[in-house]
Amino acid sequence: MTLAPYREVKQFEPSANTAPAWLAAFRKNAYESIQKNGFPSRKQEGWKYLNLEPILSNVFAENTKAEELNLNDMLLEDAYQVVVQNGKINTTLSSSDLPQNLVVCSFEDALKNYERELETCINLSQAETLNSFEALNRVHFQDGLFCLIQKETKLEKPLQILIANSSAETDAVFYPRLYVVANEGSKANILFTQVGKSNAKTLCNLATYLFAKENSCLELVSYQDETEKNYSLANNFVFQAAGSAVNWTTYTHSCNVIRNETKVAFTGKSASTNINSLCLLSGENEVYNHVTVEHRVGACTSQQLSKHILNGKARNEFNSMSHIFEGASLSDSQQMSRSMLLSDKARIFSRPQLRVYNEDVKAAHGATIGQVSADELFYLQSRGIAKDEATSLLVYGFAEEVVETIADKTMRAFIEKHVQRDLREVVSTEV
């Protein structure tokens, strides 16, 4: 591939390939939208705190030699595993004993066996471009993961999808693309684990699409922990049909720069969603979380709880919009952002917002920012608990509310273990 600063990448047209016509059209449309819109800039509300220059001016290769992965610490016990390495499924590292009613395959295989299903997904996502980075993923993805949970299936074990990016030497960009379809009445627990290990700088341009069909129930947990050399721009879409329930908890620890943009659209009544997040950051980590929930139809419930714990010079943004459409009666939307600052130099930008175009709805939002309470700290110290440990205990007490929203025991224990471990490091980090 051409080696040029990343800002040039938008010039690269989708290569002519043998893909079906609908896929070629999908890529071409995306390409045209990038030509029209260009890259986002700080003049745009959703991008005002993030400096894109280090990304846009860097040269990233598209094909690179992957590093050997040691995922031991990241594996969820007693779960089905799929590893998406540098944008492609690594079959050697993935489980081979998936149950029959769970399909997990590459796009290449999906085009052979599930073309109609994949096409439906792609067509549905067509109109939902979030930003030019997401469009870039459409143009450049080479392969991806297609996951189909068959009708009425109740998955016994959680499915862990590991998104691992690594590059041995050259700076590199990856475009993992994931489609997860939970068919009518199905129930599944999925853990997304985004990890990076590199000697070189990497950019993960990730796009995830979730389709929760009628009366399906999805519990999703995301764990993001990448090295200091990684950039991650993740765009997530959730389409929720009538009666579906999605509970999505994201835990973000360390990374150079992470921007997550999540859009939930209710397309059928009586659906519910919980979008919760926990950020535990130190050093110069930057995490920008953007959430939009669209109550396109009535009688749906959305709840957001976001907690941020920041030390050092960490920067964190929580920008959330709950949009209740005209006619979406009996919608219920709650947003809460709580932040705890452990240093004078850490910064949080918290902005829960509402756009309400219908009466007869419930909508609430709030934000708090505080510090570790000196009284609580003294109380614990006076019982013999050292200051760092007492601080960890109080910080965990603050974070726990988010961890507890994870209903699946295995996934909750996994996140709890990582939060406990990361906490000590974050709390004791000297500025």
Next chain:
Amino acid sequence: MLTIKNLHAQIEENEILKGLNLEVKPGEVHAIMGPNGSGKSTLAKVLAGDASYEVTEGSVLFDGKDLLELEPEERALEGFFMAFQYPVEIPGVNNASFLRMAYNAKRKHQGKPELDVLDFEELLTEKINMLSINPAFAERNVNHGFSGGEKKRNEILQMAVLDPKIAILDETDSGLDIDALRIVSEGVNKLKREDNAVILITHYQRLLNYIVPDVVHIMTNGKIIKSGDKTLAYELEETGYENFITEATATV
């Protein structure tokens, strides 16, 4: 065990303790009584290491160590304990885990192996039964949503688990009904031994019917102005502080 000499302490330039002297020996129970604002609670907090107070003069020796040089947690590890007048609520921190953490910190300090969850549970149950405390206490968050009486009982439970050499109880009796007062007092009596000591800070002689002090001190304006045996408390109950303050001023 505890020797306080000429202790002066202030908060935001405002001097509260003005040359306090006190000597406590192993096996003794001391009661400190005094009107509001006399500095009783300040004394407790200064001894526990509350950073809002600044010690400007004087010394405190605890088992031969300079107490004032130690961090709050080090004081606790050495065997000093304060029962808070207003125990702090800590939502999100489980009482049992908190107690185990504190207990193990002390074990570690003493060079003993730490107790695992099950062994500690056994120890905690024993203390809970001894103090006639509701076992549900252990599973709740530290003082969170506790009633005033429950908070005070939780302080005594912590004292029982940590087994301090010296405990200073800051108005542990205030806000308690008669039954709670009896339970708390019985708890303190059960924990009392020849090798430890207790300082009770109280407004009321009533507590001293349950926990009999060896020495009673009257504190006013940042100093102890009179000490005596338990009869001093009865005398005080009858005559009020006024006489003692006048008497003390006259002798100066």
